[in-house]
Amino acid sequence: MIRVVLVDDQALFRAGIRMLVASQPDLEVVGEAGNGQEAIEVVRATRPDVVMMDIRMPVMDGLTATARILEEADPPRIVMLTTFDLDEAAARAIRQGASGFLLKDADPEFLLAAIRTVHSGSSVIAASATRDLFAHFAAPAQVPVPASYGDLTEREKEIFALAARGLSNAEIAAREFLSEATVKTHISRILTKLALRDRVQLVVFAFEHGLN
Template structure:
């Protein structure tokens, strides 16, 4: 079962999502929060796998929630589900640790698939969100202080491209016909060389630099 926490300040939205998601055999809505502060507390107590997160909320908004989660060392997969007018928030949300970005006009079946995808480690963007993301100039990768960051090898570039397509380590290993342990080593090298902290940031780097 995928444990889902719904975070939205509109009771009708929360109830609608709870009702629909509750019909899915593999989804379990473990709680609801009306603002980010309540959400962080519930993440600590309920340990959900996936957070469905609105951005525009009182007390603590969605971006603030992502920051607070990181500060508390909490790492559920976060799928932003917000209004269509929030295109300018795509890049900040993804940089802050979101795993996906969808709008509330998404088809219900697509939303369910998105929850499953981000839970499985994929990075997922609505087409409009991807367009907004690509319009943001990409900063140069930040190397660790005092360390030379070598260019990616051909194999590491392949791995990065597959990460950006949402493949898991096991799927990458199958695709490249190598051991999963070897893939883990390549992934670690990619993260280190790009100066990023996780697969989500690596995927975003790949998308924004034309590698995927």
């Protein structure tokens, strides 16, 4: 069972998400909060697997709460919820360690899939903003490419570039005539060499350093 905490200052929105999550046999809402400060307390009390975190809330915003929760021992995965396609706060949250972000009007099935995806260790980004978000807020020319990028093999750099564009393992495998298992191995090595946690941070890294 995947344990979920919902954080949003709109009770009606939380109720809708709670009903959606509760309809799934493998998901369970174990707590709710109406602001960031409450979120920290609820997370400490319930130890969830995934937190769905609104960005803009009173008392303490979701960005601050996310940073504090991720400082805890064995923190949950956090998905930011936003109303806007291009949201600087969402980009900042991802840089802090959030597992991605979704638009509040996302399709219900996509939201449920996102919870399962981040719980499995992967990341999610609202499909409509994968590229624009980071292109809009990153400043590639101002950030030198770190030496660690030079440690990648030519093949790894090719895989890196495709992953940075948002292609899935299956899409990369088809394009490069590789097996998905081989692509997964390449991605794992790339993340290790660049000290990145997941594919979302890989996308951020690419845009920050002008490698997109």
